[in-house]
Amino acid sequence: MEKMIKSSIDSQNSNLFKFLIPSLLGLFLFVIPIPYGDLVPLEGLSPYNIGIGFLAELIKIAGANYLEYIALFVIVLSAVLSVGSKFINIKNEFLRSLLNVSPFWLICRVLGAIFIVMTLFDFGPEFIKSEVTGATMIGLLPSLLAIFLVSGFLLPLMVDFGLMDLFGTMVSKFMYKLFKVPGRSAIDAVSSWLGDGTLGIMITNTQYKQGFYTAKEAAIISVCFSLVSLPFSTVIADQLGFMPLFVPFYGTVCIASLACALIMPRIYPLRGFTNKTYNNVPHLKEDIVPKGVNTFKFGLEKAIERAKSAPTVKSILVNGCKTVVDMYIGLLPLVMAWGTLALIVAEFTPFFHIISIPVVFILNLLQIPDAVAAAPAVLVGFADMFLPSIMVSGNDISQVTKFIIGVLSITQLIYLTETGAVILKSDIPLKLKDLFVIFLIRTSIALPIITIIAKLIFK
Structure with missing residues (x-):
């Protein structure tokens, strides 16, 4: 015994x-x-x-x-x-x-x-x-x-070793109520925020294929939580001369991104995605913490249970090789092709200037200075995240406008040269038209919020 x-x-x-x-x-x-x-x-x-x-x-x-x-x-x-x-x-x-x-x-x-x-x-x-x-x-x-x-x-x-199970259990209640996603998605957001937006999408895609997310949840996470990294945000702020104001600059990014994450899962097109899993694999839902049971203890039990079935070192190495080869062979050509084409359209054609004509009216309505010069920068971020800040970095553009465009370019989140290409290559069921619609909706939600905060900062 x-x-x-x-x-x-x-x-x-x-x-x-x-x-x-x-x-x-x-x-x-x-x-x-x-x-x-x-x-x-x-x-x-x-x-x-x-x-x-x-x-x-x-x-x-x-x-x-x-x-x-x-x-x-x-x-x-x-x-x-x-x-x-x-x-x-x-x-x-x-x-x-x-x-x-x-x-x-x-x-x-x-x-x-x-x-x-x-x-x-x-x-x-x-x-x-x-x-x-x-x-x-x-x-x-x-x-x-x-x-x-x-x-x-x-x-x-x-x-694969239980960390997301523990963290997900602890925050699952408020994450689903607020954002319609499991608690473990908070890890995706943190990895994006501190590391790289593409990293968050890779984590999301892996979890989706394993059955932890449905198609709807994976779509929400990839376009609401795969944030532009903090280091890159400093590059944008520095380009526009806002490093002395970086705290309010990035604070505005966080507020606008939070508003987008609260609203977008409840409206078209994200609301219309199905709650089916990838290839109908079993849906590994986060268990509800029983009444009277300590949340941390319950999450730890789930994490240890997950660790029991974790892959071996050999399996990790083999699957790691496959993942790297898949990303290299499948994604790098796509990034090069789509990114170059998008930049050609942005830099050598009047396309973004033409489609931004209605944006001039909106910017004037919001009383944003230099509306005609700023309007193309509002939409060109869909091609590349760095283009908007380049377009408004001249000395003849108002500081308020530079601030608004800089923060907006980070908050828009979807760029064909990077995150957009990674999403399209992933198994997450988002199409190009979905990404463009989501880009426009994020812009529509974020722009008024950013404008109000910018005017308070620069009044």
Whole structure:
């Protein structure tokens, strides 16, 4: 009897440590910001960052002279193998699903290869390879290469060992009441906020495929909680000269984003998404905490139960390789193709100036100065998150207007050069038209709120 009791205690302790060690490491890597910039004497490090962001920055620094050419190799390889898959019978299921894509995605991969070759080797039309189109996109690729590499292997620490189960249980009641999503989605938001918006989408997509989110929940989380990272927000603020006002600047971002997250799940188009799981996998709902039971204790039990079925190290490495290859081969060409095309439209055509004509009326109605100059910047963020701040950074634009456009560009959240492309490549059932409608709705909700706060700050 004593042996049985001792064995049971040993088993409980083993499972507890199986939850604690990976989860604490995941918390350290994905959630807790540390002043790595002060601790490590390397140029190019952000002053504060989460562990994943720090590792990605180290990779960028170490591979500064090579990452663009690695991106070139990956994107060209993706196009060549995808074209070849139409003529060769690929037996491996993973490779077949990765390479044998529809004609639309095949064209995107080929376009991505053409654009990066033209830009890096400096030939072809100027509108493709210029500093504001192809070269801008190539500047983004090293960050994506680095963040996909580290998160592909380390993501299981967050999602497979019970951390999200514990955290989700503790905040599940208010998260669902306020935002119509499970409590574990708060982790997605924090990882985006402190690390990178694409990181939040990757976590959301993984959880959706595992059955923790329905299609509706995954859609809400990806367009309401995959926030622009804090480090990038400082870049926008610095570009517009608002670093001395960064606290009210980013505070306004948080208030406007919160308003969007409260309203959007309750209206079109997010309200219309189904509550079905990915490929009808079993729906792993968060259990309701029984009355009289301590919330933390209940969440800890669920976390330990989750840790019991956590993948082995071998499984993590194999699946990590598949995740990284999938993101590299499937997503990088899409980012290059869609991003370059979007920037070409924004920089070399009057498209955004034409469609922004009604916006001038709205800006005048809100009494925002320099309405004609600012109107295109309100809509051009759909192409790229950095374009709006560039468009209003001149000395002839009012400080109030710069503040409004800078905050709005961060709050709009959906950019074809980054988060939009990642969402479209993911299994989350959001289409391009959905993203554009959501972008417009977020803009409509956020703009009046930002304007009121800006006028209070600059009165």
